[in-house]
Amino acid sequence: MKRNIISIDEKKCVGCGLCVNACHQGALKLIDGKAKLVSESYCDGLGMCLPKCPTGALKIVEKEVKEFDSDRKGEEMNTKKSDTLACGCPSTNAKELKRNNVVERKHDVNEVQSELRQWPCQIKLVPVNAPYFNSARLLIAADCTAFANANVHSKFMKNKITLIGCPKLDSVDYSEKLTEIIKNNDIKSIDVLRMSVPCCGGIENAVKQALINSGKMIPWRVIVISPDGEILE
Numbered sequence: 001m002k003r004n005i006i007s008i009d010e011k012k013c014v015g016c017g018l019c020v021n022a023c024h025q026g027a028l029k030l031i032d033g034k035a036k037l038v039s040e041s042y043c044d045g046l047g048m049c050l051p052k053c054p055t056g057a058l059k060i061v062e063k064e065v066k067e068f069d070s071d072r073k074g075e076e077m078n079t080k081k082s083d084t085l086a087c088g089c090p091s092t093n094a095k096e097l098k099r100n101n102v103v104e105r106k107h108d109v110n111e112v113q114s115e116l117r118q119w120p121c122q123i124k125l126v127p128v129n130a131p132y133f134n135s136a137r138l139l140i141a142a143d144c145t146a147f148a149n150a151n152v153h154s155k156f157m158k159n160k161i162t163l164i165g166c167p168k169l170d171s172v173d174y175s176e177k178l179t180e181i182i183k184n185n186d187i188k189s190i191d192v193l194r195m196s197v198p199c200c201g202g203i204e205n206a207v208k209q210a211l212i213n214s215g216k217m218i219p220w221r222v223i224v225i226s227p228d229g230e231i232l233e
Contacts, residue, residue: 001067004045004060010034012057019049019058021124041066094130095119115157123165123174126181133185136161140178140207141193142200149229156193156223167202174203178210182218190220196232 006027015033027042028035028049035057037043045068047060096118118132123140139160146152146164165174181187192207194200204222211218224232 007061009057012055018052022049022052041069094127096132115153123163128180137188138190145193168199174206175209179213182214192222196226
């Protein structure tokens with residue numbers, strides 16, 4: 001049958017994997033550093049991946065291809081997301097970090113321990129169904145907060161799963177990803193840690209919208225930090 005389908009210009013593709021992550025059908029994969037259409041029947045031809053490509057390597061074309069297999073929609077995402085993102089980059093492999101309660105003192109008597117409990121920690125990179133989300137208390141933080149306040153690790157991150165991002169720099173709607181995390185996992189509570197600057201309201205609004213979209217009543221609170229490190233509320 002003749003229908004719309006994605007076409008990839010490999011000369012323009014830089015292998016960033018953004019289109020792969022945007023494809024909800026699992027039709028795209030990174031192979032040998034280039035995005036590839038792994039099955040014509042997986043591609044719905046809607047082009048959700050197009051705006052994610054920074055080099056314009058993707059376009060929609062009409063051609064004679066197999067019918068779209070709607071029954072397997074999202075299957076690839078569900079089976080792979082728990083381990084790694086679709087791009088296959090090793091840096092996105094989900095793993096839990098074990099922390100000892102006692103800090104091991106070495107040469108520096110003032111050395112303190114990181115309280116990061118999992119990897120990855122960027123909202124855009126974290127797998128939706130990572131095992132460390134089970135019964136987790138989340139800290140969703142603007143990435144500047146850890147630099148503005150020296151006690152973020154001990155005061156806010158301890159015993160929590162930490163997700164970080166910057167809504168202004170990423171220019172994405174975090175609410176969609178956060179909605180999936182909340183819907184698909186038993187999240188116990190959510191702390192939102194943001195800066196007092198206006199653009200940081202995006203991360204707070206994303207969490208609020210994700211809670212609404214998920215339909216779950218989860219305890220949550222917002223902590224605001226000023227650029228000089230003061231906790232305002």
